[in-house]
Amino acid sequence: MTCNNEAVTLMHKYLDGELKKEEERKLRDHLQNCPACQHHFHELKRSITLVQNAGPVQAPANFTSNVMDNLPKEKKRKNYKRWFHQHPFLTSAAVFFILMFSGIFSAWNQDQQVTVSKQENLVIQDNTVIVPEGVTVNGDLVVRNGDLKIEGKIDGDITLINGDMVHEDDPNPLEGEKYQAYVSGEVNEVNQIFEWMWYHTKNLFQGVFSFGDDE
């Protein structure tokens, strides 16, 4: 056993209370035969005792009242913060709704321009989209912020957002047979913001669930 390393390491292990039985015997044997290490060990234990005897220190009088006087006054804002901390679910739900509604509102307000999902052969006149006579639109048609006038044929669903169906010839075409002949799919009209939201949500879900059936 070399005095400088192994024995000293064992001494520190002993002082940390982590010495195994076998190591303890080893250290004891060594200390009995090595005055230098004995001295070293003694010095270590003594310095610890000395340090422990440095004695406890008392905090100054009035310490507690000084701390209490210096505590920050609770602000209203702090209360909100605490509320948020205590109700993480409500907080996250509120944040979610704020983001969702603001997104949809801004989408609603942003596009006031007339937009059509299919431009080919369609005529746009003063916010009215016209499907000219003799033109057949294959697939679904979405018209935003404009009316739709059908003179030709649409082979699919129609979605009207913020707009109406215009029928000049036929006063009551929606129920008429003629109309049915033109449009083979459903007609959706979205005029209110809640309908708009519903349309969005529905679209999203349809997008998610029909993902697999596209083919």
Add this chain to the structure above:
Amino acid sequence: MENMIKQKIKQVKKGDRSAFEDVVSFYQNKVYHICFRMIGNAYEAEDLAQEAFIRAYTNIHTFDERRKFSTWLYRIATNLTIDRIRKRKPDYYLDAEVKGTEGLDMYSQLAADQALPEEEVESLELQSYIHKEILALPPKYRGVIVLRYLDELSLQEISEVLDIPVGTVKTRVHRGREALRKRLRHV
């Protein structure tokens, strides 16, 4: 005692200021003690201990009640103190060698009415002498020695307070003990 403190902390979290008063009066000596032994100056120690309690109060909602409050509080106090030690100007250290001299440190510049170490011991000023010797340790070792032998924390607790691995705590305690041994062998 532990339960009493837990109860108080819950009240503080709900916004009960007066419950914090009991927490402060319960821990004031321990926190002040750590700061005082580490920084070495009563005035600064009071300032640091006070700051530690104020920080604990303002950040009480971040305290995880499953853990030990004392560990959390000591951590705030030691971090503040270590920060303060780091920000000090280097010439503050008594150990620093005086420029243009050989082997003369700041101790030699202290007022002459202070007795030599040996005489100090004889004049029963042992405690303040030891206090100085602790302060003369490098801050790294000073922190663990104070927590280990003056506040009697376990190695595990020290590792939590200082946020360093237990292995590092052990190494520092060993080196700190060796340093103290060398400083205190003639006492």
